[in-house]
Amino acid sequence: MARVRKTTVGSVFMQVPFVFYSLTIVAMCFILIVTPFRSGDDLARGLLVRPTAFGLGNFRDAFASGLGDGVRNSLTLSVLTCLFTIVFGGIAGYAASFMRFRFRRGLASFMNACIYVSTMLIALPLFLQYRDLHLVNSIIGALLIFLGLRLPFSVYLFKSYFDEFSIELIEAAKMDGVSDMRIFWRIVFPLSKGVVITVLLFNFSAVWTDYLIGLLFLQQDRLMTIMPKIMYIFGSGPMVTHATSLGQGFAGLFVATVPIVVIYFFTKKYYVEGLTLGSLK
Amino acid sequence: MLIFSLQGWSYLRPQGFNQLKNYLDLLNDPHFYATMLNNVLIIVSVVPVVAVISLAFAQAIFSRIPGYKIYTFLFFIPVILPDVVVARVLTEILNKVGPLNAVLNAIGLNFLAKDWLGAPGLSLFSIIVSLIWKNIGFALILFLARLTTIDIGIYEAAEIDGATSTQKYFSITLPLLSATIKIYIVLQVIGLMAFLFNYIHVMTAGGPGYSSTVLEYFIYLNIFRLQEIGRGSAAGIILMLVTTVFIYYFVFRTTRAEREAGR
Numbered sequence: 001m002a003r004v005r006k007t008t009v010g011s012v013f014m015q016v017p018f019v020f021y022s023l024t025i026v027a028m029c030f031i032l033i034v035t036p037f038r039s040g041d042d043l044a045r046g047l048l049v050r051p052t053a054f055g056l057g058n059f060r061d062a063f064a065s066g067l068g069d070g071v072r073n074s075l076t077l078s079v080l081t082c083l084f085t086i087v088f089g090g091i092a093g094y095a096a097s098f099m100r101f102r103f104r105r106g107l108a109s110f111m112n113a114c115i116y117v118s119t120m121l122i123a124l125p126l127f128l129q130y131r132d133l134h135l136v137n138s139i140i141g142a143l144l145i146f147l148g149l150r151l152p153f154s155v156y157l158f159k160s161y162f163d164e165f166s167i168e169l170i171e172a173a174k175m176d177g178v179s180d181m182r183i184f185w186r187i188v189f190p191l192s193k194g195v196v197i198t199v200l201l202f203n204f205s206a207v208w209t210d211y212l213i214g215l216l217f218l219q220q221d222r223l224m225t226i227m228p229k230i231m232y233i234f235g236s237g238p239m240v241t242h243a244t245s246l247g248q249g250f251a252g253l254f255v256a257t258v259p260i261v262v263i264y265f266f267t268k269k270y271y272v273e274g275l276t277l278g279s280l281k
Numbered sequence: 282m283l284i285f286s287l288q289g290w291s292y293l294r295p296q297g298f299n300q301l302k303n304y305l306d307l308l309n310d311p312h313f314y315a316t317m318l319n320n321v322l323i324i325v326s327v328v329p330v331v332a333v334i335s336l337a338f339a340q341a342i343f344s345r346i347p348g349y350k351i352y353t354f355l356f357f358i359p360v361i362l363p364d365v366v367v368a369r370v371l372t373e374i375l376n377k378v379g380p381l382n383a384v385l386n387a388i389g390l391n392f393l394a395k396d397w398l399g400a401p402g403l404s405l406f407s408i409i410v411s412l413i414w415k416n417i418g419f420a421l422i423l424f425l426a427r428l429t430t431i432d433i434g435i436y437e438a439a440e441i442d443g444a445t446s447t448q449k450y451f452s453i454t455l456p457l458l459s460a461t462i463k464i465y466i467v468l469q470v471i472g473l474m475a476f477l478f479n480y481i482h483v484m485t486a487g488g489p490g491y492s493s494t495v496l497e498y499f500i501y502l503n504i505f506r507l508q509e510i511g512r513g514s515a516a517g518i519i520l521m522l523v524t525t526v527f528i529y530y531f532v533f534r535t536t537r538a539e540r541e542a543g544r
Contacts, residue, residue, distance in 0.1 A: 014341060022355050024414065031370055047373060048380035109532050116528045118475030120497050121517050124504050209363035211479045227365045257366050264361045276426045
């Protein structure tokens with residue numbers, strides 16, 4: 001069906017909200033991308049002006065203030081969380097989808113509900129237990145929290161994906177006496193590339209961009225994750241801004257944001273799949 | 282958490298049960314009501330505004346408005362930017378001497394240049410606008426995904442019957458989108474109740490005073506800043522009860538769909 005495009009007053013008027021919203025996004029990106037490369041004196045002129053002096057000084061200063069520690073800690077936690085959630089989430093998703101046992105549906109619903117429980121509610125009981133177990137300020141402790149927080153959603157994604165599989169194939173393999181573990185690793189898992197990428201994407205970015213858990217459970221200077229570290233570099237509250245810490249802070253935001261935005265644009269299909277999976281059944 | 286909310290506390294150690302004292306404290310705390318009111322204000326302003334804007338955007342992009350490819354590319358960006366990054370950059374933009382006021386002054390709207398995050402009446406408004414800005418793309422993705430699955434034959438049939446485009450939209454498109462809109466509302470309300478901490482903590486720290494504190498931040502404030510564990514836990518229980526209603530609806534719906542599909 002060919003669509004006729006007419007340039008009328010109406011269609012120009014339609015563009016106004018689009019252009020306005022686009023401009024705000026472009027302004028946001030401009031500030032996010034250009035600011036870290038400007039020098040302190042230049043920054044004093046404002047954020048949304050034509051920059052005059054460029055340099056990498058802000059990045060050097062930010063890494064001198066410990067941004068590197070933040071990157072290393074967050075990277076460690078993100079990668080380990082991804083690894084464990086793929087293995088455990090995949091196995092649990094397989095069980096929820098193909099195995100028959102009591103309370104299967106109830107358990108799956110319970111896991112599903114856990115996705116939406118506020119992290120703040122979990123924080124206090126965990127904090128008190130962690131204090132008694134001496135797990136505050138430990139990467140392992142934080143990793144356990146992230147696994148707990150990310151597993152429900154991972155299981156849910158795997159289960160939704162496996163539900164589309166043909167059950168006959170699995171039943172046939174079971175009839176032949178193949179064990180569930182073998183079916184999972186030999187048949188199901190190799191066919192799940194799409195869902196594995198989706199889980200990786202969501203979990204990596206969730207841990208990488210986490211703020212609350214890092215803020216509460218990794219308070220030591222060397223152990224801070226990237227987002228709390230950046231806020232620490234920005235220093236002072238929102239009302240006071242110094243040109244030097246501003247440049248450094250924006251260098252931190254650049255390092256934290258640009259990699260994941262680039263990854264997202266290459267994997268947009270999987271991201272949209274993950275977002276819409278639960279809502280379009 | 283329920284047990285904590287019924288105990289007296291001193292220096293992060295429980296000091297025995299005190300029945301419902303924490304809840305009564307909470308009910309006598311004027312800040313708690315201010316906080317709840319802020320939550321309600323955020324939800325009743327963000328949800329409908331985002332829904333209407335994204336529905337209009339989705340329809341226009343779906344009917345291939347000129348430049349729709351650029352728009353789908355751009356509108357995806359706010360969705361993937363991390364909360365903390367958006368909040369921090371917006372803090373700078375909305376600063377008293379920041380770019381927003383500079384732009385307003387430059388185009389002669391000096392009287393509109395305000396201290397967006399520092400003034401008691403304005404900070405909540407600024408946060409609401411920021412949340413709308415951030416969430417449009419998310420709703421847009423949901424609505425667009427649904428629109429693309431609608432069978433085009435329905436529209437052709439309606440055209441033969443002489444339906445106008447307004448009639449087509451309100452009698453065909455909107456009813457078909459209603460399930461997605463419901464899901465959007467539930468997800469958004471849960472997000473605005475239970476996952477708002479980053480914005481508040483980075484942008485205003487709940488201030489000035491309690492003017493932009495929300496329930497989730499109130500819990501954080503009481504537990505980790507004021508050491509009022511009992512009161513914070515009581516507020517936590519209330520947050521849990523409120524969100525559970527929405528979570529229950531969402532999970533129940535998914536489970537029912539599965540049962541109908543025979544899994």
